[in-house]
Amino acid sequence: MNEPKVCVMLSTYNGAKYIDEQLESLLAQSQVDLHIDIRDDGSSDETVQKIRGYAKAYPDQIRMIEGENLGVIGSFFELMSLMQPIYDFYAFCDQDDVWLPHKLSRAVEKLQSRPSGVPLMYCSSTQMVDQNLNHLNVWPHLPSKPLSMYNALVENCCVGCTMVLNPVTFEQIRANAPSDLTYIIMHDWWIYLFVSTFGEVIFDEKPTILYRQHQGNALGGSNDKWFIKWKNRWDRFVNGKNHSILSKQARLFLEIYRDKLSTQQQKNLQHFLNQLDCSAVKRIGYAVKMPFYRQAFLDDVVLKLIYVLRKI
Structure with missing residues (x-):
């Protein structure tokens, strides 16, 4: 039986410090046919050179796009627009985390247990860690209220770098992408709103990534009271x-x-x-x-x- 084809969409920006750990953890994913599409959002450090090295070493798995600076929302939407709709599942990835080896296979298993003709999205809790990967706390916890449009309109419960989409979700989001992204708060929130309205969000309370917390995070979890x-x-x-x-x-x-x-x-x-x-x-x-x-x-x-x- 063929392994499911999973496309991981990674947007980078001045992420040279941690990009090696992130990419190594992606390449170590088990039980999936992995493809990594990376769009660099105008980095000025060594990020591009490092990714070029990986793309050369893994030409069948890693593709790199060097783009102008659009910001995180624009970069991820640009990535989606450039993807070929040929994969079984689509995942988003940050540049500075570490994925556990079963992250994608666990997501795929849960998504495959649901009807495939409706919009589906998997997301999970994360094991928050400091810059040196020392464990902090688990976040977010399993939501106590339904993950519906009535929640998603006013709150995002899903961490973007844990999200895995089925083809229905990916193709609908891509086909209906706004020409002006100004009023989208964040790409993951927009997708959570779409799936919670028209399909099903699968929230896994078992952490599947080490979610690094440091001053360079664009957005992320917080240890604050x-x-x-x-x-x-x-x-x-x-x-x-x-x-x-x-x-x-x-x-x-x-x-x-x-x-x-x-x-x-x-x-x-x-x-x-x-x-x-x-x-x-x-x-x-x-x-x-x-x-x-x-x-x-x-x-x-x-x-x-x-x-x-x-x-x-």
Whole structure:
């Protein structure tokens, strides 16, 4: 029986320090026919030279694209647009983690246990580690509430570098990619929103990667206590850095997928957006009973507050 063909999409940017460990862990993946497509996003360090060496050593497995700097969202969408839709599964990868050898085979096994004709996405917890791979804590934990559109519109529960997609998901995301990515918060959040709305998200609480935490992370998990984490988030919303990012992404999602949404989904999304233009009293009334939710109680309280303040 042929091993499943898996395409790993890796975007790099000045990642020379850890790229060797990441690539070695990819090449060590078991029970899959592995192909790695790497797009460098305009690195100025030794990243490109290192990847060229790997591509030369593994020409049947590694392909490299040297691109201009688009940022992480643009780089991953560019990667998706350049992929040939010939694989059984598609995975995203960061440049500085270490994957456990069973990471892809475990994801494939769980995805193959579900009907293949619907959008599917696998994601998992991570073993967070420091720069030297010393274990910190496991994050995120298994969500307690359903992974539905009503969660995904306001919270991303899936770590992008653990995500593995079936062909239905990959082809739909690629075919409906916005021409302007400005209102997409992050590529993994956008995909989580799509799959939770139209298919099934499989969350594996067993960590499958060593998720490196260091000052160079573009985004990632945090060891901060909840009150520090939420103080930082609150500051970002109040000070404008995150102003309207949730509603802008929701509006874009509704625009692109309106015809695929059920009548009830359309109604709930439109109501979420329309109530922002109502009086404070009506916004409070809507926030209290809105169908959209975050996983943790305190996160949900903050969600309602930023909605009432029109900072969502």
